[in-house]
Ligand code: SF4
């Protein structure tokens with residue numbers, strides 16, 4: 001078995017615990033994007049689901065053409081239509097780029113007027129002022145959290161691309177005003193294994209670091225073609241109109257290199273985030289990204305290696321991965337949630353970038369249809385837990401559209417496991433569930449008692465050191481992998497592609 005082992009830092013989000021407070025977004029903004037040209041950028045943002053998101057309807061790849069598709073057995077960027085030369089000819093005009101109206105025109109308020117307005121009969125007001133033109137704005141039409149908590153209108157929610165395939169009554173359960181139900185999805189760059197941003201850049205300015213998998217944009221090399229903005233299906237690179245360069249989430253590498261968690265994760269009020277190391281086999285990225293939709297999540301689990309397997313440890317050491325990184329991988333919350341317990345899921349794996357952040361899908365109250373017809377109330381008497389998953393307020397189909405390329409089986413597996421943990425703890429704390437019910441739950445989900453204890457601990461009680469298992473980066477013992485190996489700057493525009501570059505440059 002030939003293995004090309006790499007280490008990757010990965011963040012996991014427990015969506016049941018996100019309270020939509022946006023503290024994460026503010027921490028990130030304060031550190032990285034309080035600069036001219038970066039006002040509209042939210043490297044970390046939190047979206048209400050269902051909702052149109054930021055930029056608007058970013059998940060709709062019919063419109064934005066981000067990510068990859070499999071064509072004649074090959075992976076190709078959706079963005080590249082016809083041959084590369086034709087695409088190159090359109091380098092100065094990309095119809096699929098989001099416009100500032102899809103984000104929002106950044107603005108401030110004319111606060112000085114509150115202090116300096118001359119005495120008069122009217123109360124002075126602080127009018128909104130564009131941060132781009134400096135002109136007063138008549139009306140603000142959009143902001144980064146415009147549809148937060150539905151913003152008083154289900155209109156945005158009903159434009160959510162993930163509602164595709166849901167029945168009218170399922171849609172109504174999520175979006176109809178007096179019945180609505182929503183949850184939050186915090187987002188950062190996924191630091192993907194098959195990053196479309198890297199592959200699309202004509203200047204070769206974007207690269208994925210060999211030592212920790214963080215994807216960065218070299219500001220000296222960036223020539224502002226903005227292909228990364230178009231190609232990233234998550235819309236996580238942003239164009240800075242003041243510097244003329246693109247920028248993106250850097251996974252707080254100055255913090256992670258010294259063993260500290262990212263600012264968003266550290267500041268998270270709900271403690272929904274964990275950060276850990278995973279080891280993966282880079283030889284298998286291409287085959288994973290090409291898998292059919294219903295096999296993508298399982299394929300992504302396969303590519304992640306068991307950090308306790310002696311063969312993996314040996315190969316990792318040979319590849320120059322430091323002992324403390326291997327130890328971190330063995331205690332990794334990301335590994336446990338995604339691979340060991342199979343609870344967390346990737347965000348839109350069908351974009352085929354093989355994203356490396358994972359989400360624990362939220363449980364939601366169970367509705368009995370009879371009661372739903374009378375206004376839809378949560379039924380605490382509900383029993384027969386596993387049979388009720390299809391009656392949850394958030395339809396499984398919606399979660400599957402969001403996190404498993406439509407594969408409902410893996411979503412149900414995750415929800416059942418989370419329910420099994422609750423059943424176990426309800427018996428322990430409240431005592432109104434029989435032991436046989438608990439045994440049935442564990443048997444059906446394949447969880448051991450130790451798993452249940454560990455899942456509960458990680459999700460509820462974990463300390464700082466358990467949530468963030470990040471090893472310092474040892475510059476002195478660099479991996480044998482050139483940090484830019486698969487993503488290195490090779491060739492010139494249009495003609496330089498060599499084998500293996502499917503994963504790197506498309507030019
Ligand atoms: S393609 Fe992946 S790595 Fe690149 S910016 Fe988008 S989310 Fe980040």
Ligand code: SF4
Pocket residue numbers: 017018019020021022023024025046184186267268269270271272
């Ligand atoms: S800080 Fe945590 S709880 Fe608050 S919105 Fe961000 S991810 Fe959610």
